[in-house]
Amino acid sequence: xxxxxxxxxxxxxxxxxxxxxxxxxxxxxxxxxxxxxxxxxxxxxxxxxxxxxxxxxxxxxxxxxxxxxxxxxxxxxxxxxxxxxxxxxxxxxxxxxxxxxxxxxxxxxxxxxxxxxxxxxxxxxxxxxxxxxxxxxxxxxxxxxxxxxxxxxxxxxxxxxxxxxxxxxxxxxxxxxxxxxxxxxxxxxxxxxxxxxxxxxxxxxxxxxxxxxxxxxxxxxxxxxxxxxxxxxxxxxxxxxxxxxxxxxxxxxxxxxxxxxxxxxxxxxxxxxxxxxxxxxxxxxxxxxxxxxxxxxxxxxxxxxxxxxxxxxxxxxxxxxxxxxxxxxxxxxxxxxxxxxxxxx
Numbered sequence: 001x002x003x004x005x006x007x008x009x010x011x012x013x014x015x016x017x018x019x020x021x022x023x024x025x026x027x028x029x030x031x032x033x034x035x036x037x038x039x040x041x042x043x044x045x046x047x048x049x050x051x052x053x054x055x056x057x058x059x060x061x062x063x064x065x066x067x068x069x070x071x072x073x074x075x076x077x078x079x080x081x082x083x084x085x086x087x088x089x090x091x092x093x094x095x096x097x098x099x100x101x102x103x104x105x106x107x108x109x110x111x112x113x114x115x116x117x118x119x120x121x122x123x124x125x126x127x128x129x130x131x132x133x134x135x136x137x138x139x140x141x142x143x144x145x146x147x148x149x150x151x152x153x154x155x156x157x158x159x160x161x162x163x164x165x166x167x168x169x170x171x172x173x174x175x176x177x178x179x180x181x182x183x184x185x186x187x188x189x190x191x192x193x194x195x196x197x198x199x200x201x202x203x204x205x206x207x208x209x210x211x212x213x214x215x216x217x218x219x220x221x222x223x224x225x226x227x228x229x230x231x232x233x234x235x236x237x238x239x240x241x242x243x244x245x246x247x248x249x250x251x252x253x254x255x256x257x258x259x260x261x262x263x264x265x266x267x268x269x270x271x272x273x274x275x276x277x278x279x280x281x282x283x284x285x286x287x288x289x290x291x292x293x294x295x296x297x298x299x300x301x302x303x304x305x306x307x308x309x310x311x312x313x314x315x316x317x318x319x320x321x322x323x324x325x326x327x328x329x330x331x332x333x334x335x336x337x338x339x340x341x342x343x344x345x
Contacts, residue, residue, distance in 0.1 A: 010053040019047045075112040078140040078304060079133055080104050081154060085147040087119045095280055096293055100144055100166060103297025110298075111305045113140075126154035133161070139313075140304045145169045149211040159314045162307040164300045169212045173315045176307060178299035180291040181323035182213045185277050186220035186255075189289055192328055193253055193275065202230040202251035204237070209257050217257060217277060237264040246272070253334070259286050262333065274333040287334040289326040296324050 016023045021044065028036045029044040047053075089097040101117075108115045116138065118129050133141070139160070143153060145167035153170050163175040168182070193201060203221050210218060210233065218231055230249055232242060237256075243266050246254070251272055254265065258278040265274065276288035299322045307316075 010048075010051045012053075015044075015048055015051060015053045018051065019044050073112055074114070076140065076308070077114045077116055077136060077138050078108060078142060078301070079129075079138045080115050080117045080142045080144055081129065082117060082119045082144050083146045083151065084119055084121055086144060087117075099293035100297045103294030104142065104301060106294070107298035107301030111301060113301070113305070115142075120154060126156055129154065130156050140308050142166060142300050142304060143170055143175070149208050162304060162313050164304045164307065166297060166300045167212075168214065168216075174319050176303040176316060176320045176322075178296050178303055178322040179324070180278075180293075180296060181325050182216035182277070183220045184323070185289040185291065185326045186217050187224075188326065188328060189255060189275055189277060190220070190224050193255075198253045200230075200250070200252045201226060201255050202232065202246070202249050202253075204232045204234070204242075204254060204256040204261050206237070206257055207233050207235050221255075237261045255288075262286065276333075279329050279331070282329050285332045286329070287331040288329060290329045291326045292324060296322075299324065 012023050012026055016026045019026065021040070025036065025040070026044055026048075029041045029048075086097045089095060090101050092098055104115050116136065118124060118132070120126070120129070133139075133156075139162060141156070141161050141163045143163065143165045146169050149169055151169070153173060158173055163173070165175045165177045166179065168177070168179050190201070201221075203217065203226075205217050221231060222228060230251065232245055234242070237260055242264065246265075253273045253275060254261075255275045255277065256262070257276075259276045259280050261276070262274050274287070276286045277291075279286050279288045279290045282290045303320060303322060306320075307313075
């Protein structure tokens with residue numbers, strides 16, 4: 001005796017054809033809050049009962065979700081203030097500055113905002129920017145990172161503005177801030193390296209970066225009980241003495257605050273392997289932590305939208321800090337490790 005065949009499920013299309021209405025009308029008939037004539041709803045439900053039709057609740061929920069999506073209406077314009085040393089790299093299309101630029105524009109668009117970009121130059125000093133902000137009725141400002149720790153924020157009338165800072169360089173005024181979590185980036189790198197058997201790392205860090213990041217890299221390195229003598233501080237990667245210092249320390253892996261250090265390390269020293277705490281190209285050859293700068297910039301937009309919605313201007317009583325942890329990128333610079341270097345320690 002053959003098993004009874006299963007009754008084929010009735011589709012919404014078939015129900016619509018039998019009832020003589022559109023599929024959208026059928027869908028509305030099964031929603032209590034939808035706008036549809038009572039007699040037409042009754043007709044459709046009757047036909048559905050006769051055909052044995054039952055709506056798929058999951059599909060209905062998804063369709064409702066899609067139907068509710070509408071283009072976000074324009075709300076207001078924000079200003080992003082740049083230093084010329086940073087702005088000149090925007091056209092490269094990639095890298096730190098370009099990522100911030102694209103992240104700001106994309107983040108603003110998601111919130112129905114636009115971004116006007118202002119560059120601090122001799123022809124565009126703070127007083128001119130202030131007049132332009134007032135003329136354009138711009139009340140939300142984002143300060144992009146300056147190129148050095150000693151650079152100060154422009155003198156604007158901050159008491160009338162909602163403001164957010166990107167990065168850790170500008171310490172004053174104390175606005176809401178979106179930045180990479182430098183301490184966590186170091187911890188993440190050390191955890192991965194330790195799990196792979198590395199026991200004797202060293203750290204290369206620029207002095208200016210130390211000040212801007214409040215010594216976060218050094219603090220995390222020392223917290224893992226690595227000796228202070230394994231930290232190389234220098235104004236620039238080209239400072240003399242690095243090669244001799246590496247030969248004295250004999251690390252099994254070199255950790256650096258950014259990618260360009262690798263260009264100043266001799267071929268022999270590269271045998272130790274290299275990890276960057278600020279990988280710029282996630283598809284490139286450098287292994288380390290990729291700090292998603294575009295995402296950080298979008299986070300700054302989120303903070304500014306919140307400040308505008310709550311009518312918060314000037315320095316907040318309790319500034320918010322939005323941290324991005326970064327992600328480990330597996331390049332080829334760590335795979336060049338000489339196994340004898342690890343075994344030696």
